[in-house]
Amino acid sequence: MATSDLYYSNSGKFKIHAPIVLLVGVGLCTIILGVAYGIGLYYCPSVFLSVFLPFGAGLAVGGMIYLVAKWTHIRNAAMIIASGLLFGLLLEYISFMAWIFALSEWTAIIYLPQDMQEVLVYVAVDGAWEIVGITFKGALLYFAWAVELIIILGCAVMLPYALLKPKAYCENCQRWITDHKSILPFELIHDPADFKAQLERGEFAILGSLAGVPYSEPDYTSYDLSHCSVCNDLHLLSIETIKTTIDKDGKTQTNKTDVIRNFLIDAESMELIKELAPGEVPGLDDTQVDAEDSAQDEPADNAESDDVSSTGDSPQ
Ligand SMILES: [Zn+2]
Numbered sequence: 552m553a554t555s556d557l558y559y560s561n562s563g564k565f566k567i568h569a570p571i572v573l574l575v576g577v578g579l580c581t582i583i584l585g586v587a588y589g590i591g592l593y594y595c596p597s598v599f600l601s602v603f604l605p606f607g608a609g610l611a612v613g614g615m616i617y618l619v620a621k622w623t624h625i626r627n628a629a630m631i632i633a634s635g636l637l638f639g640l641l642l643e644y645i646s647f648m649a650w651i652f653a654l655s656e657w658t659a660i661i662y663l664p665q666d667m668q669e670v671l672v673y674v675a676v677d678g679a680w681e682i683v684g685i686t687f688k689g690a691l692l693y694f695a696w697a698v699e700l701i702i703i704l705g706c707a708v709m710l711p712y713a714l715l716k717p718k719a720y721c722e723n724c725q726r727w728i729t730d731h732k733s734i735l736p737f738e739l740i741h742d743p744a745d746f747k748a749q750l751e752r753g754e755f756a757i758l759g760s761l762a763g764v765p766y767s768e769p770d771y772t773s774y775d776l777s778h779c780s781v782c783n784d785l786h787l788l789s790i791e792t793i794k795t796t797i798d799k800d801g802k803t804q805t806n807k808t809d810v811i812r813n814f815l816i817d818a819e820s821m822e823l824i825k826e827l828a829p830g831e832v833p834g835l836d837d838t839q840v841d842a843e844d845s846a847q848d849e850p851a852d853n854a855e856s857d858d859v860s861s862t863g864d865s866p867q
Pocket of ligand 1: 721722723724725779780781782783784785
C-alpha cells in the first residue's frame with residue numbers, strides 16, 4: 552500500500568452549484584469590497600495605516616472564499632487557489648478603478664485595461680504619495696503596487712487554503728467531519744519521524760508508549776481523533792506536539808507541530824487510543840463538535856451526491 556493511501560485525502564469534488572456561488576456571490580462582494588478598499592486608500596489619513604489595508608482586503612476575500620467553499624462542499628485545492636487568484640486580481644483592479652475615480656475628483660471612470668495602464672503610468676511620473684519624505688514615483692511606485700498585489704493575492708489564496716486543508720469530508724454522508732476528541736497530555740515524542748514511520752507500518756502499539764504528564768506541563772503531545780458520527784465509517788488520527796515558550800515581554804506563545812495528520816485508522820484502533828487517555832480532560836466531553844460547523848452540518852436524510860468531479864488536485 553502506498554504511503555499516501557494511509558492518509559485521508561480530499562476527493563477533488565464539489566457541489567454542482569459551487570462555481571456559480573463563487574462567481575456570483577464572491578464576485579459581487581469582491582466588487583463592492585474593491586470599491587470600498589480603493590476609496591478607503593484614497594481617504595486613509597495615514598500612509599502607515601494604509602499599509603495594513605491590503606491585508607484586511609485580501610483576508611476579507613479569502614474569508615468569503617472559505618465560507619463559500621465550506622457551504623458548497625469544495626474539496627478541491629486547485630479550485631480554492633484559482634478562486635483566490637481570480638478574486639484577488641478582481642479586487643486589485645476594482646480598487647484601482649475606485650482610487651482613480653476619487654483621484655480625478657469623481658470625474659474619470661477607467662475600466663479598460665489599456666486606459667488603466669495609461670493613467671497609472673501618468674500617475675507614476677509625479678508619484679502617488681509620500682512617506683518619511685520619500686515620494687513614491689516611477690520604479691518605486693510600481694514596486695509598491697506589486698507588493699500590494701502580492702499581499703492581496705497571498706491573503707486571498709492562503710487563508711481559505713490553510714483553513715480547509717485540515718478539514719476532512721465524509722464522501723458517504725456528504726458532510727464535513729466535525730466530531731473531534733482530544734486526548735492529552737502525553738510526554739513529548741523523542742523521535743517524531745520514527746514514531747510516524749512505526750504508525751505507517753501499522754505498529755499501533757507505539758501509541759501506548761507515551762506516558763501521561765500533568766496538565767501543568769508546558770510541553771506535551773496531544774492525540775486528536777475525528778470521525779464521521781453518522782456512518783461511523785471514517786476515523787482519523789492526528790498527533791501534534793505543543794510547546795509553550797515565554798518571550799522577552801513575558802507573553803506566552805504556543806507552537807504546535809504536526810507529527811501525523813489525518814491518518815486513517817479503524818473504529819477498533821480509535822477505541823484503543825481513547826483508552827490511552829492519561830485522565831479526564833477538563834471541560835471536554837466525550838465528543839467535541841466544531842461549533843462553527845455544527846449548525847450547517849446536519850446530514851441529509853438521503854446523502855445523494857450532486858457532486859462534480861474535477862481533474863484538479865486535492866488539498867492533501
Ligand atoms: Zn459518514
